[in-house]
Amino acid sequence: xxxxxxxxxxxxxxxxxxxxxxxxxxxxxxxxxxxxxxxxxxxxxxxxxxxxxxxxxxxxxxxxxxxxxxxxxxxxxxxxxxxxxxxxxxxxxxxxxxxxxxxxxxxxxxxxxxxxxxxxxxxxxxxxxxxxxxxxxxxxxxxxxxxxxxxxxxxxxxxxxxxxxxxxxxxxxxxxxxxxxxxx
Numbered sequence: 001x002x003x004x005x006x007x008x009x010x011x012x013x014x015x016x017x018x019x020x021x022x023x024x025x026x027x028x029x030x031x032x033x034x035x036x037x038x039x040x041x042x043x044x045x046x047x048x049x050x051x052x053x054x055x056x057x058x059x060x061x062x063x064x065x066x067x068x069x070x071x072x073x074x075x076x077x078x079x080x081x082x083x084x085x086x087x088x089x090x091x092x093x094x095x096x097x098x099x100x101x102x103x104x105x106x107x108x109x110x111x112x113x114x115x116x117x118x119x120x121x122x123x124x125x126x127x128x129x130x131x132x133x134x135x136x137x138x139x140x141x142x143x144x145x146x147x148x149x150x151x152x153x154x155x156x157x158x159x160x161x162x163x164x165x166x167x168x169x170x171x172x173x174x175x176x177x178x179x180x181x182x183x184x
Contacts, residue, residue: 006048011041014057040064128174135167
């Protein structure tokens with residue numbers, strides 16, 4: 001039987017500061033951090049019946065919060081590269097009350113010049129990746145180019161998630177410096 005109990009009436013007083021500090025370090029935005037903590041409390045309320053008492057109440061809330069943070073970054077990254085859509089309300093007499101969806105021109109819709117430029121950039125990126133240490137290049141390629149999940153890369157190289165992000169950061173910094181010298 002569980003030795004830990006759950007009491008949502010005390011969550012804000014007991015855990016909000018800790019959860020907020022935990023979150024703001026990871027998302028670097030106070031408003032987003034507040035929203036994620038609030039979403040965590042709501043998710044905790046919804047899934048109270050699933051609390052088994054195998055961990056403390058705080059640990060259980062942190063595990064929910066970690067998922068919220070991951071979902072936040074997935075949402076941000078899934079929106080990258082999509083064409084912008086604008087929705088306008090028209091009030092002229094012919095289309096009274098109609099909402100119009102306009103597709104904004106795709107800035108990546110290439111022409112011949114941009115294709116040549118992209119090929120040259122691809123060669124520069126490949127050259128710069130060749131200058132990275134082997135492990136750093138492999139981790140960078142798996143995460144950034146091939147889109148492997150963090151857990152899979154960590155298992156492959158027997159590293160922690162923190163170590164992975166340090167490697168990625170160093171690789172990105174080195175790539176930026178290399179491209180600055182060789183491409184721009």
